[in-house]
Amino acid sequence: MGRKGRGPAGPRPDRFRVAGGEAELLRDADRDGGWVLCVGGVPQSYVDLADPTYLDFEYMRLMGDVVDCLGPAGEAFDAVHVGGAGCTLPRYIAATRPGSRQIVLEPDGELVRAVRELLPVRNVPGLKIRVTDGRSGLAAVGDEADDLVVLDAFTEASMAVELATREFALDAARVLRPGGVYLVNVADGFRLPFARRVAATVRSVFRHALLLGDPGVLRGRRFGNLILAASREPLPSDELRRRAAGGIARARLVEGADLTAFCAGALPLYDEEDIVAPVPPPQVFGRS
Numbered sequence: 001m002g003r004k005g006r007g008p009a010g011p012r013p014d015r016f017r018v019a020g021g022e023a024e025l026l027r028d029a030d031r032d033g034g035w036v037l038c039v040g041g042v043p044q045s046y047v048d049l050a051d052p053t054y055l056d057f058e059y060m061r062l063m064g065d066v067v068d069c070l071g072p073a074g075e076a077f078d079a080v081h082v083g084g085a086g087c088t089l090p091r092y093i094a095a096t097r098p099g100s101r102q103i104v105l106e107p108d109g110e111l112v113r114a115v116r117e118l119l120p121v122r123n124v125p126g127l128k129i130r131v132t133d134g135r136s137g138l139a140a141v142g143d144e145a146d147d148l149v150v151l152d153a154f155t156e157a158s159m160a161v162e163l164a165t166r167e168f169a170l171d172a173a174r175v176l177r178p179g180g181v182y183l184v185n186v187a188d189g190f191r192l193p194f195a196r197r198v199a200a201t202v203r204s205v206f207r208h209a210l211l212l213g214d215p216g217v218l219r220g221r222r223f224g225n226l227i228l229a230a231s232r233e234p235l236p237s238d239e240l241r242r243r244a245a246g247g248i249a250r251a252r253l254v255e256g257a258d259l260t261a262f263c264a265g266a267l268p269l270y271d272e273e274d275i276v277a278p279v280p281p282p283q284v285f286g287r288s
Helices: 058-068 086-098 109-118 132-138 166-175 195-202 235-247 258-260
Strands: 014-018 019-027 036-041 043-048 078-082 101-106 125-130 146-151 176-188 208-213 223-231 252-255
Touching: 014 043, 014 109, 019 109, 036 078, 043 086, 058 132, 058 176, 058 208, 058 223, 078 086, 086 125, 086 176, 101 132, 109 125, 109 195, 125 223, 132 166, 132 195, 146 166, 195 208, 195 223, 195 258, 208 235, 208 258, 235 252, 252 258
Parallel strands: 078 101, 078 146, 101 125, 146 176
Antiparallel strands: 014 019, 019 036, 036 043, 176 223, 208 223, 208 252
């Protein structure tokens, strides 16, 4: 199906080719302004064009909670996002923290073109998108240039493994200001061997870290997303724990000795390793 442009009423459902395969834009029949961007049949982003503060995916709500708890409410900050898709979190930050300066690093030029056309970002103040891979894009960012580095880069449902290493985490630390936060979305399943190694990797670089996720995912009982937050300075764990426990979808926060136990026996990931990211079972996303 050829790509359809936006009509006077806004975007339209569409399918189009991107570097990562076939992408599809689906309308949310239950919410005006809601759109789901899928790549390879996997939901990558949910964007509400009418209300960018609405975060539909559970893991994205957890990331939004972390953003909300960084510094005074509404205070602008600088952020770099590794992985773009529909730019859900950048839209959220622009709406909740006016005046923020944000850069999105996304290697798929066709996907960027489609998002600009179908889910327009030109009206998002302070946001720039660079078509580049995460390693090269982050390497071009200056020292202590940002308050937040977000790693949310996936090929379909698997994390981009070249961005999960200690070398990349060290570059993220270089880019962050002293109180800045590294925020990572990682997906894993049974017993969480990959997530444990990613957590060990991040903890080897940053003094303070915490993990947020659905209790079932944290127990390694089902495939899903976990959110890591790390910093050189203490994190707002008490407020995040309250938010996680009181959210629509209950989540757990793991830190301190519990996070040490979570990472027990797990070694950091390094560039020279042959790393394979976990793939969700066929029944996830209705692909059985």
